[in-house]
Amino acid sequence: MAEIFKEFITTFLAGSAGGTACVYAGQPLDTVKVKLQTFPNVYSGTFDCFKTTLKTEGLRGLYKGSVPALVCNVSENAVLFVALGCMKNMIAYITNKQSSNLSNIENACAGSLSSIFSSLVVCPTELVKCRMQAMSELYTTGKLEKPMSPYGVVRSMIKAEGVLSLFNGLTSTWVREMPGYFFFFYGYEFTRNLLTAKGKEKDDIGVVKTAFAGGTAGLCLWVAIFPIDVIKSRIQVMSVAGKQEGFRKTLFHVARHEGIRALYSGLLPTVIRTYPANGALFVTYEYTKDTKQFVNQFSRRPVRRALLYVPGHDVRKVTKIPSLQVDCTVLDCEDGVALDKKDEARSKIAEMYDDIAQKSSCEVGVRINAPSSGLAKNDLEVLFGKVPYPSCLVVPKIDDHHEITWICDTLRDIVLNAILPKQVPPNVIRIIFQIESARGLLGMKESVEAGIASCAKIRCTSQIDGVIFGSDDFCADLGISRTSEAIELMYARQKILTTAKAYGLQAIDMVYIDYKDTDGLRRQSIEGFKMGFTGKQIIHPHQIQTVQDAFIPDSQKIEWALELLKAYDESRKGAFTFQGQMIDLPTILQARNIVNIYKHINEQKKTNAE
Numbered sequence: 001m002a003e004i005f006k007e008f009i010t011t012f013l014a015g016s017a018g019g020t021a022c023v024y025a026g027q028p029l030d031t032v033k034v035k036l037q038t039f040p041n042v043y044s045g046t047f048d049c050f051k052t053t054l055k056t057e058g059l060r061g062l063y064k065g066s067v068p069a070l071v072c073n074v075s076e077n078a079v080l081f082v083a084l085g086c087m088k089n090m091i092a093y094i095t096n097k098q099s100s101n102l103s104n105i106e107n108a109c110a111g112s113l114s115s116i117f118s119s120l121v122v123c124p125t126e127l128v129k130c131r132m133q134a135m136s137e138l139y140t141t142g143k144l145e146k147p148m149s150p151y152g153v154v155r156s157m158i159k160a161e162g163v164l165s166l167f168n169g170l171t172s173t174w175v176r177e178m179p180g181y182f183f184f185f186y187g188y189e190f191t192r193n194l195l196t197a198k199g200k201e202k203d204d205i206g207v208v209k210t211a212f213a214g215g216t217a218g219l220c221l222w223v224a225i226f227p228i229d230v231i232k233s234r235i236q237v238m239s240v241a242g243k244q245e246g247f248r249k250t251l252f253h254v255a256r257h258e259g260i261r262a263l264y265s266g267l268l269p270t271v272i273r274t275y276p277a278n279g280a281l282f283v284t285y286e287y288t289k290d291t292k293q294f295v296n297q298f299s300r301r302p303v304r305r306a307l308l309y310v311p312g313h314d315v316r317k318v319t320k321i322p323s324l325q326v327d328c329t330v331l332d333c334e335d336g337v338a339l340d341k342k343d344e345a346r347s348k349i350a351e352m353y354d355d356i357a358q359k360s361s362c363e364v365g366v367r368i369n370a371p372s373s374g375l376a377k378n379d380l381e382v383l384f385g386k387v388p389y390p391s392c393l394v395v396p397k398i399d400d401h402h403e404i405t406w407i408c409d410t411l412r413d414i415v416l417n418a419i420l421p422k423q424v425p426p427n428v429i430r431i432i433f434q435i436e437s438a439r440g441l442l443g444m445k446e447s448v449e450a451g452i453a454s455c456a457k458i459r460c461t462s463q464i465d466g467v468i469f470g471s472d473d474f475c476a477d478l479g480i481s482r483t484s485e486a487i488e489l490m491y492a493r494q495k496i497l498t499t500a501k502a503y504g505l506q507a508i509d510m511v512y513i514d515y516k517d518t519d520g521l522r523r524q525s526i527e528g529f530k531m532g533f534t535g536k537q538i539i540h541p542h543q544i545q546t547v548q549d550a551f552i553p554d555s556q557k558i559e560w561a562l563e564l565l566k567a568y569d570e571s572r573k574g575a576f577t578f579q580g581q582m583i584d585l586p587t588i589l590q591a592r593n594i595v596n597i598y599k600h601i602n603e604q605k606k607t608n609a610e
């Protein structure tokens with residue numbers, strides 16, 4: 001359900017953003033189109049209409065009707081693209097396909113069907129828009145006593161003929177929209193397929209080609225339905241002077257008395273407008289719809305106070321996971337598995353993962369081998385090449401940003417192949433990578449940025465969730481002699497923590513390998529929590545309670561956070577005073593983190609009690 005809601009929100013916002021871009025890119029030429037359609041004899045052509053309007057009404061005249069046009073376009077595209085998603089899923093279900101794998105014709109049919117719903121918002125808003133755009137001509141030709149505002153147009157219509165008057169021209173709108181959007185979406189998908197390089201995805205053709213495909217979609221639509229649009233505009237604009245004849249009679253009247261040319265009056269500005277307007281529409285839609293970060297910033301990250309490594313080849317340890325009260329477990333193919341056991345670990349994890357994840361209340365992730373090991377691709381193919389696949393991926397030994405980009409891109413290709421044949425795409429894969437070397441530490445900022453950028457690509461299925469400090473390997477890399485206070489690692493811990501928090505990521509502290517020394521573990525865990533780490537790696541179940549208790553804010557802190565967020569919700573100001581202190585957004589975010597952990601712990605207690 002959450003996925004459907006996210007999908008709805010994403011497509012609704014993407015369609016709204018696309019509609020806004022479409023209006024501002026093309027409104028002047030749309031105004032010229034409506035004027036030429038309804039008063040073809042007043043102007044000699046597009047340029048004359050554009051020039052006269054600019055001269056007599058100024059730039060404002062060309063943007064007349066922008067408010068209803070915005071309402072029309074934003075509401076139309078929001079409804080259109082939400083309905084499109086539903087129609088695509090319906091056609092995918094009927095044809096037993098993946099909705100992202102429909103043919104051009106099937107996509108076109110989905111577009112045509114979705115226009116039935118969008119027409120219900122288009123008709124009233126477009127009626128007001130057209131009247132506003134032709135307002136000066138209606139006034140100068142005596143069809144209106146005085147110019148009106150959009151509100152005045154709506155009020156006079158409702159007063160004269162009731163609310164249903166807002167749906168004058170609805171039949172003509174359906175007659176125009178359904179075939180129109182068939183050709184619109186056929187033209188878009190056909191052009192995108194044409195522009196897709198061999199071996200690439202049509203979602204990856206880039207901004208310019210997407211814009212060109214969007215413009216071509218608009219061209220297909222207008223060439224197919226322009227005469228219908230002329231009649232619709234006539235009916236809607238002229239109905240200000242009283243009830244007009246229906247679609248068919250108006251069509252025959254125009255054809256007989258003004259000639260066929262009148263049915264294409266205004267086509268030129270429409271064709272010119274369609275490339276900037278629909279190009280902007282589709283670029284905005286595509287790049288908003290598929291920016292996973294855009295959606296996942298709203299999804300709450302799992303709390304990972306303790307992250308327990310479980311060697312993937314050790315069935316006894318793996319089958320213990322469902323009985324453990326731990327926040328996060330990671331089935332390991334890397335450091336916890338000897339070289340001669342790598343294949344066994346990989347295959348055992350692939351075999352057991354789904355069952356263990358289903359039975360466990362904790363998050364169950366997997367750790368592959370390092371990109372530099374030469375084993376990572378095989379790990380990804382075996383572990384993520386089938387659905388369902390793990391929801392969390394730990395990537396060790398990231399030394400530079402190319403490696404994290406390679407991991408994200410390879411993972412996306414593997415996953416998209418796995419879900420294509422008829423499966424619903426599962427949730428996002430949360431990636432946590434490890435910094436375990438001097439090079440990795442110095443290049444961490446670039447690695448984080450590269451990972452976020454790669455996960456923001458169209459149809460990416462993963463997001464960067466956090467960074468782990470691999471202290472054992474780090475010490476080996478730098479030749480460090482360990483001390484019990486770990487003062488030699490303070491710089492690395494602070495740099496990893498600071499960089500992770502700068503990008504809103506979780507930071508998971510170093511492992512404490514002496515798993516029988518509970519006091520030392522407690523001290524280091526509390527130190528890490530106070531530094532700002534969000535969790536700690538562990539290697540043994542005996543470490544779970546000590547670490548998770550250390551990463552719980554004390555009761556006063558929780559009380560403070562709850563009251564602060566309550567005060568913030570009431571005040572809704574940027575900065576305000578709370579308990580004598582200045583409170584601004586960073587403090588609010590800190591309070592939210594504390595409450596997030598508090599809620600997680602309560603949920604965990606409730607699950608354990610059941």
Ligand SMILES: CC(C)(COP(=O)(O)OP(=O)(O)OC[C@H]1O[C@@H](n2cnc3c(N)ncnc32)[C@H](O)[C@@H]1OP(=O)(O)O)[C@@H](O)C(=O)NCCC(=O)NCCSC(=O)C[C@H](O)C(=O)O
Nearest residue numbers: 309310311316317320335336470471472473511539540541
């Ligand atoms: C360290 C161990 C090898 C010790 O194992 P064992 O001798 O079996 O311990 P116990 O006899 O005390 O075990 C008691 C029960 O607990 C289960 N157990 C033990 N460890 C785990 C575990 N990790 N996950 C799940 N269950 C575990 C035992 O099976 C016993 O259960 P039962 O039979 O029912 O009584 C062992 O703890 C272990 O292998 N730990 C993981 C080591 C590991 O993964 N290391 C790599 C990760 S650390 C890292 O990567 C560091 C980082 O990269 C860096 O650079 O810093």
